[in-house]
Amino acid sequence: MISAQTLTIVRILAFALGGIICATYALAALAGVNPHQLPHWLPLATAIFIFVVFFIAALSAGKRNTNAALDESYQSDQKTAAGFGFWTALGTGTALWLLDIGGQMQLAITLTSASAMFFFCQVTLDLRGWK
Amino acid sequence: MSLINHLAAHRRAAGLTQAQLAEAIGVSRKTINTVENRVFIPSTLLALKLARHLDVSLHDLFELAPETATPEKDIT
Numbered sequence: 621m622i623s624a625q626t627l628t629i630v631r632i633l634a635f636a637l638g639g640i641i642c643a644t645y646a647l648a649a650l651a652g653v654n655p656h657q658l659p660h661w662l663p664l665a666t667a668i669f670i671f672v673v674f675f676i677a678a679l680s681a682g683k684r685n686t687n688a689a690l691d692e693s694y695q696s697d698q699k700t701a702a703g704f705g706f707w708t709a710l711g712t713g714t715a716l717w718l719l720d721i722g723g724q725m726q727l728a729i730t731l732t733s734a735s736a737m738f739f740f741c742q743v744t745l746d747l748r749g750w751k
Numbered sequence: 752m753s754l755i756n757h758l759a760a761h762r763r764a765a766g767l768t769q770a771q772l773a774e775a776i777g778v779s780r781k782t783i784n785t786v787e788n789r790v791f792i793p794s795t796l797l798a799l800k801l802a803r804h805l806d807v808s809l810h811d812l813f814e815l816a817p818e819t820a821t822p823e824k825d826i827t
Binding site: 624625628684687688689691692693694696746748749750 | 781
């Protein structure tokens with residue numbers, strides 16, 4: 621059985637990976653003015669991978685340790701991260717619209733940049749109480 | 752108005768590490784750490800659990816910082 625601390629480490633690593641992949645996808649799409657600079661299934665596959673990894677880790681940790689890892693400070697951090705993700709989506713979407721970039725490009729960059737912001741915020745907030 | 756907390760002192764007095772206290776009340780060590788460092792303000796429920804486990808009153812753990820004197824508004 622893995623501990624709540626280990627589950628938190630798994631979460632930090634999984635979210636960091638998700639953030640890196642989403643940010644890379646958004647930047648590559650923006651740099652190449654093409655949403656398919658990287659395989660378009662990659663962000664979704666990453667999200668599914670993170671879910672599966674965390675689900676398996678949570679099963680191994682048991683109910684008590686999982687609840688401890690997802691306690692009230694985590695939920696508070698998640699709301700903060702979701703807020704940053706929301707404003708990133710709004711800002712990015714608006715900026716792309718002003719730059720006359722629409723359609724698939726706008727959608728791909730907006731969604732992946734918002735996801736990257738969510739993941740990076742979550743990792744940063746998780747690391748805040750580490751020492 | 753800020754919250755002063757004495758959680759770290761009471762935890763050490765009880766001979767507990769952050770991890771042991773976290774395990775005992777069913778939260779993560781990070782939560783205990785962020786409460787002690789005044790990064791996160793716990794819910795009433797968590798504050799009561801902490802007080803009960805450390806066998807102290809809530810007011811021994813948390814207290815409001817004294818208010819700085821502010822000029823009263825004239826509402827007449």
